[in-house]
Amino acid sequence: MSVPHSDIYCTQCDYHGRTNILNGGYWYYHEGVFCHLDKQYGWCQNCNGLVPMELLHDLNDQLDDALDEIAEKVSRLVAGKVRFNFTEASRSETESTLGTIHAIKLKYQIHSKRKGQERCLRCGSHNVTPAEEFNTLRKRIDEVGQTATGYRHPGCGGEFVLVPSAMRLRISYRPKCYTFDGEFIDDVLPNPRYD
Template identity: 25%
Template sequence: MSMSTIEIYCDSCDYCVNDTFMWGRFDYAFDDYRLHVNREKGWCNDCKSFKAIEYFAIPTEEEPLWQGIDNLHKTVLPNFWRYLFLRLTGRLWLIKNDLDKIKERYYSMYLLSKRQDKVRCLACGSCEVQPFRDKSKREHESGDFSDYATKMIHPGCGGVIHCRSTGMRLHMRFDNVRVYSPEGEYLGEEKYKTV
């Protein structure tokens, strides 16, 4: 997979970091399910650097959990003939996809209800983090690779944080997945398993 790199630096001091800390696979480990960790860039006060931090997205009303359950209940479970048709045509994976989406929504809502105000740094586990929500990001993603100032002040320094593309694209393969508990504690790395 080819990925571009962005350099984040301060205009007042010599602080400079590459955004490759966001790369890789990150999962929460539940008893019977693995949920992808949504993450964003953020400043960690303990690491004194930009790191990947958890991001808990508030679900939209368009696709609530119960809508997925109702769809599954109305279309598949009571309808033996539909189930038989899906089984005979090799489309049984459609049911599995619906069940996976329901599980994903359930665990996402669980995390949102338990930990929304306890966002952690994925490097050190600290809760002393500040999200880096750069409003100028769209300009950069649209192909403008020039240096641009963000609206964030460098904590401790007072300088303005800037971003610029390095002009490099790196080809990466991620063989390991970083595993976290539902509370956000780092459990270790595992070999990535494809299903």
């Protein structure tokens, strides 16, 4: 599948970037449990560029939705177990549900303990700030025409402008895994059942 993207230009210097930096799978891994890593656009002083950064936020709404989903799965499992026979399919669904519970617990722990300590997902630095204007445009960033973002280029003062690219990207991404503390792990690949 190919995906659209926009090019990012600064109005006062030769800075050039792309909006596809958030594409691909990002995961946390801790004690055998994987959970999806939420990300956002940010400006990293160390990388001197727009980067993917962690998004650590209040999870109450997400937690409610996830618990509702789990309750629905468990209800289906219980309804199917009136005869107490565990089929292979129900065993797999039970394992998946347990994996989801473990992933939610891990995500909640990470977000509640590290809020305000977000990292750049490129270099690992804490010297990163959210690019709120990009994050606001995120859902429709590649659908609009040339757009002034309102985001000022740190250190330059120019404004970033988005220009939709005629080229669609077809890229295969290798999943990226991070520790509980947001440090990159190179040798662990996620098990997608627990997303």
